Amino acid sequence: MHHPQLEVTVGAEGTTFKGLDDLAIQAAIDxxxxxxxxxxxxxxxxxxxxxxxxxxxxxxxLVGQGRxxxxxxxxxxxxxxxxxxxxxxxxxxxEEASGFRIDADGDSAWAAR
Numbered sequence: 489m490h491h492p493q494l495e496v497t498v499g500a501e502g503t504t505f506k507g508l509d510d511l512a513i514q515a516a517i518d519x520x521x522x523x524x525x526x527x528x529x530x531x532x533x534x535x536x537x538x539x540x541x542x543x544x545x546x547x548x549x550l551v552g553q554g555r556x557x558x559x560x561x562x563x564x565x566x567x568x569x570x571x572x573x574x575x576x577x578x579x580x581x582x583e584e585a586s587g588f589r590i591d592a593d594g595d596s597a598w599a600a601r
Contacts, residue, residue, distance in 0.1 A: 494520050499532025510538045513550070521545035531557045538562060 496504040498516045505516040513529065513536060520527040526547025533556030544550060552559075565587035573580055582588075 494523050494527030497530045497532060500534055503532055508534050508536050510540050510542050513542050517545055517548050520548045533557055535560055
């Protein structure tokens with residue numbers, strides 16, 4: 489039995505996944521991949537801020553709207569860690585934190601550049 493391929497959308501408004509960043513794009517990719525059979529993640533027009541890489545999955549296509557869809561890599565900072573952490577760690581201690589900004593909730597940090 490042939491299943492139609494799934495298509496989901498990502499963008500600022502009126503989309504399956506709301507957001508203009510790597511987290512929204514990755515959530516959409518993972519959702520399509522988890523449904524089996526492959527499909528398409530369609531990015532609406534907009535500038536998407538990529539704080540991290542986006543990992544495509546087998547059978548998933550990522551498409552934009554031509555020049556109206558822009559993927560912009562955000563600035564990054566490289567600093568030594570003062571404590572080692574592993575995959576399941578929920579805290580990272582850095583030698584010099586002045587290159588980072590912290591969000592209002594205190595649970596996210598990104599390059600201050």
